[in-house]
Amino acid sequence: MLKIEDFASFRRVATPFYYYDIDLFRQTAEKVAELSERTGIHVHYSLKANSDRRLNDILSSKGLGADCVSGDEIDYAVSCGYNPKKIFFAGVAKSDKEICQAFQVGIGAFVVESLEEIEIVSDIARRLGRRAPMSLRINPNIDPHTHHYITTGLYEDKFGISDRSFDEAVAMVKDNPYIDFFGLQFHIGSQIMEVEDVIRLECEKVNDIVKRFESTGLVVRNIDLGGGLGVDYDDPDGHPIPDFETWFRTISDNLERRPDQTLHIEPGRSLVAQSGSLITEVLYVKKGENKRFLMVDAGMNDLIRPALYGAYHKIENVTAFYEDNNSRDTRVYDVVGPVCESSDCFGKERSLAKSRRGDRIAIRSAGAYGQVMASRYNMRPFAPSVYSDRIAEAPKRKDYFAEVD
Ligand SMILES: Cc1ncc(COP(=O)(O)O)c(C=O)c1O
Structure with a gap:
């Protein structure tokens, strides 16, 4: 009850x-901040899940970054105290206005979702006399075993660049003076409950994809696994804080990373639901x-x-x-x-x-x-x-x- x-x-x-249970919310935020500190995995709260100002003030005060999907979310995140350098800007159809807003704020990275978008962001960077910090969102074609409306990493989904378009993506990014290649991003879906199996599979795919990218000479400095951790809708009192431990552990155990690589995740639902x-x-x-x-x-x-x-x-x-x-x-x-x-x-x-x-x-x-x-x-x-x-x-x-x- x-x-x-x-x-x-x-x-x-x-x-x-x-009605927001502030004690529970603080405990949840503290748990995630503590795991982030312990594992070195950087957390960017996915603001689309809940933009309530007080909740966001609490999250930004714990040092979390933000994952935003619109220009106004970016401005709002800054007003809530998130460090602009810890803001990522994802979304399949960013407008010119939003791209300029993001440059204005000086965000950490554009998470670009198509070859067409690589061209537009790099062209706007050229016109502004800037370099765009850019991650490529890769669609790894993994089924996260969740509701089909919240599955995002299959070939039929509108999100991300298919691994079949790697060569073209690499050619567009490499040696482009207007792009500062930041890394790769993956988000396969939401409300993932089979955490160990699905996240292990995701990590294995990501390890392969990172190697393929680096074989071209590009250095993947940042790897972002997106969000997706599920919550117990049947028994919220039995599991008031989602199983962040398993999520962080499965990533730490399965994702290969060198000391010069930084790991990021973007939980939304699991922090606030x-x-x-x-x-x-x-x-x-x-x-x-x-x-x-x-x-x-x-x-x-x-x-x-x-x-x-x-x-x-x-x-x-x-x-x-x-x-x-x-x-x-x-x-x-x-x-x-x-x-x-x-x-x-x-x-x-x-x-x-x-x-x-x-x-x-x-x-x-x-x-x-x-x-x-x-x-x-x-x-x-x-x-x-x-x-x-x-x-x-x-x-x-x-x-x-x-x-x-
Ligand atoms: C790119 C990206 N990152 C993070 C999230 C947050 O996902 P969740 O609320 O399942 O943690 C989403 C959700 O749609 C997303 O599209």
């Missing part, structure tokens, strides 16, 4: 909101012909993952737990939102404590790819961030009836 220290205060906060929950209130308990529906005040505009990927999130009735001592019977519900789309459903046939209008519901493990993907569809307002140690500062639920004559 979601840990809530002061349920009486929590209950007064206006819903829906994203378990610290965040979407909190919503039951508006109606509707008895349909064949089903019971819990109709809540958060919608797919607040958390689109279930509608977009069929993603599973654990759902809990926190009011039943904290106010009624978990003494209620259970019932089976479809938990749905107010948006006018049939896909606006957070979970089908979920067994929950018998729920009532006004109960608070927690949709767990929503810290990654949750709030950042929110929209104002149906002109619904954005759900704000509320932090476990600052509940008193959160916007309170209004008493609407007091204002009606």
Whole structure:
């Protein structure tokens, strides 16, 4: 069950909101910073997973770098205190404006995803009288055994340069006065749970690819394995901190690196998912012909993952737990939102404590790819961030009836 220290205060906060467990978040960030220090693997947080300012201030204060995918993410990362030299800029379709923004900031490396992009970035560097620090994102054609929507390292995916185009890529980069060759980047997918097997395979492929590159005379100074570590969506309390140990160890044991080579990773989901929950209130308990529906005040505009990927999130009735001592019977519900789309459903046939209008519901493990993907569809307002140690500062639920004559 979601840990809530002061349920009486929590209950007064206006819903829906994203609730961040700051203690857990700090522990997660500290664990990663400590492993980075111990193994010498540099960590660049993938800002796309969650751009909440307070969370990012904490991550940058631990010395982490950032992985960005837009010009505005780069500027925002700088404003959150990330060192520009530790910012990498990936993305399959960078605009001229964004490329110039990145030069302006002085980022650590452009992670270039196609032969066409090598040409454009090098041409912009020439026009600006600069040299572009450049990593090539290689598509190693590895199946990470995850959802096909979040698989990125297969030949059919739009990401990266296929290993079949090596020779052309090398010819474009080598001896190019506008490119400072930085290294190679690989990101094979997200929510990887078979960490040892998949990451070992990734390392073996990367070792081969690095050798092939270096046989051309190019020196691969930096090797970046991307992100992808999965989290336990079924049991967030059983595994609140993802298995970073195994990830770092598998990389350290399997990736060949010389002392002049630096290793990087780009975790997103694993740093933020378990610290965040979407909190919503039951508006109606509707008895349909064949089903019971819990109709809540958060919608797919607040958390689109279930509608977009069929993603599973654990759902809990926190009011039943904290106010009624978990003494209620259970019932089976479809938990749905107010948006006018049939896909606006957070979970089908979920067994929950018998729920009532006004109960608070927690949709767990929503810290990654949750709030950042929110929209104002149906002109619904954005759900704000509320932090476990600052509940008193959160916007309170209004008493609407007091204002009606
Ligand atoms: C290049 C790159 N690096 C890192 C990440 C972060 O992945 P994850 O959130 O699975 O750790 C992504 C996610 O899409 C990515 O595309």
